[in-house]
Amino acid sequence: MVSGSCAVMAVVSSSSHLQGLVPFTSQPNCFPHQQLPGSVNGSYGLSSSSSSSSSKRFFTSLRACRSQVYGGLPITSFTSNYTMLTPASAAAAATYPSICAGVVNQLEKLAEREREVVFDLKSYMLAKAKAVNAALDEAVPLRYPEKIHASMRYSLLAGGKRVRPALCIAACELVGGSEEEAMPTACAMEMVHTMSLIHDDLPCMDNDDLRRGQPTNHIAFGEDTAVLAGDALLSLAFEHIAGASKKVSADRIVRVIAELGKAIGSEGLVAGQVVDIASEGDSSVGLETLEYVHIHKTALLLEASVVSGALVGGASDEEVEKLRQYARSVGLLFQVVDDILDVTKSSEQLGKTAGKDLLTDKATYPKLLGLERSKEFANELVRKAKEQLSSFDQQKAAPLLGLADFIAYRQN
Amino acid sequence: MVSGSCAVMAVVSSSSHLQGLVPFTSQPNCFPHQQLPGSVNGSYGLSSSSSSSSSKRFFTSLRACRSQVYGGLPITSFTSNYTMLTPASAAAAATYPSICAGVVNQLEKLAEREREVVFDLKSYMLAKAKAVNAALDEAVPLRYPEKIHASMRYSLLAGGKRVRPALCIAACELVGGSEEEAMPTACAMEMVHTMSLIHDDLPCMDNDDLRRGQPTNHIAFGEDTAVLAGDALLSLAFEHIAGASKKVSADRIVRVIAELGKAIGSEGLVAGQVVDIASEGDSSVGLETLEYVHIHKTALLLEASVVSGALVGGASDEEVEKLRQYARSVGLLFQVVDDILDVTKSSEQLGKTAGKDLLTDKATYPKLLGLERSKEFANELVRKAKEQLSSFDQQKAAPLLGLADFIAYRQN
Known part of the structure; x- marks a missing residue:
C-alpha cells in the first residue's frame, strides 16, 4: 500500500465485535511525536507508508506483532507508535520502486527509531x-x-x-x-x-x-x-x-x-x-x-x-x-x-x-x-x-x- | 454505716450476674482526687462515710441515682465520684452522733463539692x-x-x-x-x-x-x-x-x-x-x-x-x-x-x-x-x-x- 497523507484505520481482528468501527486515525509521514491533525484526538495512530523493502520488513513485523494475542485477545489495536517516517523519505519510497542504498539506510534507521518508541501495550x-x-x-x-x-x-x-x-x-x-x-x-x-x-x-x-x-x-x-x-x-x-x-x-x-x-x-x-x-x-x-x-x-x-x-x-x-x-x-x-x-x-x-x-x-x-x-x-x-x-x-x-x-x- | 478507712464494694443490682464480684474499692474520707491506696487500681470508688443529715441526704440521693436504669440496665456501678470527705469531718461524724451546726455546714459544702465532681456515666x-x-x-x-x-x-x-x-x-x-x-x-x-x-x-x-x-x-x-x-x-x-x-x-x-x-x-x-x-x-x-x-x-x-x-x-x-x-x-x-x-x-x-x-x-x-x-x-x-x-x-x-x-x- 502506497499513499500520501491519509487516515488509516487500525486492522482489527475479524472476530472483534467492533470491527470497522475502530477510531484510530493517523496521518502518516509525520515527524515523530508530531501532533496529528487528521486524528480524532490528535494523539494516536499507526504509521502506514513506504513500499521500501526495509519498511516492508518493518510493517511485516508490525503485522506479525498485531497478530499476537494478549491473554487470548488480538492485540491489534493495542500496539501503536508515535514515530512516523519523514515526508521526504516516504515520498521517495512512494515514487521509486527501486531505492538507492542511501535511502534504504535512512529508512532502516528511521524504522529502528520507530521500533524503539513503539508503545507495546x-x-x-x-x-x-x-x-x-x-x-x-x-x-x-x-x-x-x-x-x-x-x-x-x-x-x-x-x-x-x-x-x-x-x-x-x-x-x-x-x-x-x-x-x-x-x-x-x-x-x-x-x-x-x-x-x-x-x-x-x-x-x-x-x-x-x-x-x-x-x-x-x-x-x-x-x-x-x-x-x-x-x-x-x-x-x-x-x-x-x-x-x-x-x-x-x-x-x-x-x-x-x-x-x-x-x-x-x-x-x-x-x-x-x-x-x-x-x-x-x-x-x-x-x-x-x-x-x-x-x-x-x-x-x-x-x-x-x-x-x-x-x-x-x-x-x-x-x-x-x-x-x-x-x-x-x-x-x-x-x-x-x-x-x-x-x-x-x-x-x-x-x-x-x-x-x-x-x-x-x-x-x-x-x-x-x-x-x-x-x-x-x-x-x-x-x-x-x-x-x-x-x-x-x-x-x-x-x-x-x-x-x-x-x-x-x-x-x- | 459509719466506719473508718475501709474498702467499699459498690452495690450492684440483685439481678446482676456479677453480683458480689464487683471490683470497686475505695478508701473513704480521702481528699478530693487523692490517690486511693486501698483501691485495686488506685483510681476509682464510692465514698461511704458520715451519718450527718446532710450527708445522709447526699447518699440517699446517690442511692436513688444508683437505682436509676440506663437503657434498662441498673446504673449502680456506673455512677462514681472522686471527691471524698475530709478525714477530720468524717472522724467527727463517726464519733459524735449529734453534730454541731459548723460541721453540718462543712459537710454540706463538701457534699455540694462532691456532687459537682461526681462522674455520672x-x-x-x-x-x-x-x-x-x-x-x-x-x-x-x-x-x-x-x-x-x-x-x-x-x-x-x-x-x-x-x-x-x-x-x-x-x-x-x-x-x-x-x-x-x-x-x-x-x-x-x-x-x-x-x-x-x-x-x-x-x-x-x-x-x-x-x-x-x-x-x-x-x-x-x-x-x-x-x-x-x-x-x-x-x-x-x-x-x-x-x-x-x-x-x-x-x-x-x-x-x-x-x-x-x-x-x-x-x-x-x-x-x-x-x-x-x-x-x-x-x-x-x-x-x-x-x-x-x-x-x-x-x-x-x-x-x-x-x-x-x-x-x-x-x-x-x-x-x-x-x-x-x-x-x-x-x-x-x-x-x-x-x-x-x-x-x-x-x-x-x-x-x-x-x-x-x-x-x-x-x-x-x-x-x-x-x-x-x-x-x-x-x-x-x-x-x-x-x-x-x-x-x-x-x-x-x-x-x-x-x-x-x-x-x-x-x-x-
Whole structure:
C-alpha cells in the first residue's frame, strides 16, 4: 500500500465485535511525536507508508506483532507508535520502486527509531500484571486461619486482566509518579473489584457458578466464607493503602481513601448493584436507569482507579479533572462492551456464564439500542476518553490511550 | 454505716450476674482526687462515710441515682465520684452522733463539692449516644437508592448502646482531643460494628432472626440488600474517617485507617468469625481457641475504637500503648460477659435470641470454666483494664473507667 497523507484505520481482528468501527486515525509521514491533525484526538495512530523493502520488513513485523494475542485477545489495536517516517523519505519510497542504498539506510534507521518508541501495550500490561500479582500475593499470604486466606487468594489471584491496577499505575506514571508509589493503591482497586465479584456472585445476588472459568468463590468455599472473604478484601483495600503506601504523603493517601470509599458504597458500586437487582425483569427500564447502573456498578471504580493513581502521583487539580473525565468514559465503555460481549460470546470465551442478560431479560445496551448502535456508542466513548488526554505528553499518555482501546476491543 | 478507712464494694443490682464480684474499692474520707491506696487500681470508688443529715441526704440521693436504669440496665456501678470527705469531718461524724451546726455546714459544702465532681456515666453515655446518633443520621441520609439507605439506617440507627463510639470519644478526650475531632472515627466504629452484625446474622452465617429486639436486616430487607448494606457501611466507615475528619491531621487519619482495617479483616473480626463458625459443634474446642475467637471477633474492634480515639486526640506512643492494653482487657471482657448473658438472660432481656450458644453446643466461657469462674475472670479483666489507666488524670479517665464497669455489668 502506497499513499500520501491519509487516515488509516487500525486492522482489527475479524472476530472483534467492533470491527470497522475502530477510531484510530493517523496521518502518516509525520515527524515523530508530531501532533496529528487528521486524528480524532490528535494523539494516536499507526504509521502506514513506504513500499521500501526495509519498511516492508518493518510493517511485516508490525503485522506479525498485531497478530499476537494478549491473554487470548488480538492485540491489534493495542500496539501503536508515535514515530512516523519523514515526508521526504516516504515520498521517495512512494515514487521509486527501486531505492538507492542511501535511502534504504535512512529508512532502516528511521524504522529502528520507530521500533524503539513503539508503545507495546501487551508488554506494558503483562509487566504491570506481573508486578501487581506479586504485590497481591504478598499482601494476602496464606496464613491462619487458612480457609479465609485461601478463599481470598482464590479469587484475588485468579488471573484477571488487572485493568484497574494498570489504569491506576498508568495515571500515576502519567503525572510523574512511580509504579512503586501507586502499587498499594493499585492492589486495593483489585481487592475491591474482587470483593464485588465474590459478593455479586452469591446465591442471594446474581447466583453465578462460574467466574473467570472457575467455580465462583461460594461454590468453592461455601457462602459464609465467601461473604467474609469479600468483607476482608474490602477492609484490606483501605488498610493496604494506609499501611503500605510508605512513599506517599498522608494528605494524598487520605484523598485516595475518600475517593475509593465513595466509589464503593451506597453512592457507588453498591448503589449500582441495588438498582441493577431492582431492575431485573422490569421491562420498563430505560437508558437512564441502565446508565445509572453501569456508571455506579462499574465506571466509578475505574474512575477511582485512575483518579487515585493521579492523586498518588501528585497530579494538579486540572490534571485530576481531565483524568476523571477520561475515566468516566472508559468506565462506561467497559460495561457497554460487557453487555455486547454477553450477547456475542460464549461462556467459554468469556470465562463466565454468557447470555445471562438475555435469559433474565435484563436491560442492556444491545437490548435498548441494538447491537450496532451499542458498538457506535462504544466507539464514541473511546473517542471522548482519548480527547481528555490530548493535553498530556502523548508518549506518557500512551498506556492510558492503549488501555482505552484494550477495554473497547477486549474479547472477554 | 459509719466506719473508718475501709474498702467499699459498690452495690450492684440483685439481678446482676456479677453480683458480689464487683471490683470497686475505695478508701473513704480521702481528699478530693487523692490517690486511693486501698483501691485495686488506685483510681476509682464510692465514698461511704458520715451519718450527718446532710450527708445522709447526699447518699440517699446517690442511692436513688444508683437505682436509676440506663437503657434498662441498673446504673449502680456506673455512677462514681472522686471527691471524698475530709478525714477530720468524717472522724467527727463517726464519733459524735449529734453534730454541731459548723460541721453540718462543712459537710454540706463538701457534699455540694462532691456532687459537682461526681462522674455520672449515665449522663455521659446518654450525651455521647445522642451526639453519635445525630452524626450517624447525618452520615447516612435516606436518599436514592432508598432501599439500600433504608436498610443501612434500619440497623445503624436501631438504638445500640454506642459503646464503641463512646470508648473512642472518651479516649480522645482523655488525651486532650475533642468530641468533634473524634466523631467521624467514632461513627465509623459503629458503622463497622453494624456491618458485622448484619453479615453475621445472615442465613449462611449465624442465621439469626432477631437483633436488638427487631427482625434482623435480611428478614426486613432481603438477603441481597443485607449483604450490600453491610458492604456499604464498611466502605463508608473508611470514607467517613477520611472525608469528615476536617480538624484532624492527615498523618493521624492514616494511622487510624490502618488500625481500623487491621481490626476488621482476615486478621481481625473476620478471622474471629471464621474460626467461630469452624468451631461450631466441635466439642474439642478449648480455651485457647475460644479466646482467639473472642479477641478477634469482638475485642479488636473495641481496641481499635479506643486506640483510634487516642490517635485522633494526639496521644503519645506510651499513652496509645496503655490505652491499647486497657482496651484489650475491656474487649475480651465484653465477649465474656456476652457469653454469660447468653445463659443467664432471656431473649426479651437481650433483644436477641438467647440460649443460642447452649443450643448449638458452642464453646463459651460458662461452658469451659463454669459460670462462677467466668464471672471471676470478668472481674479480673475489669481490674486489669483499670490498672492501665492509673497513670492518667483520674478525673479525665472517669469515662473509660466507668465504661469498663458498664461493659462488665451490662444486662444485655
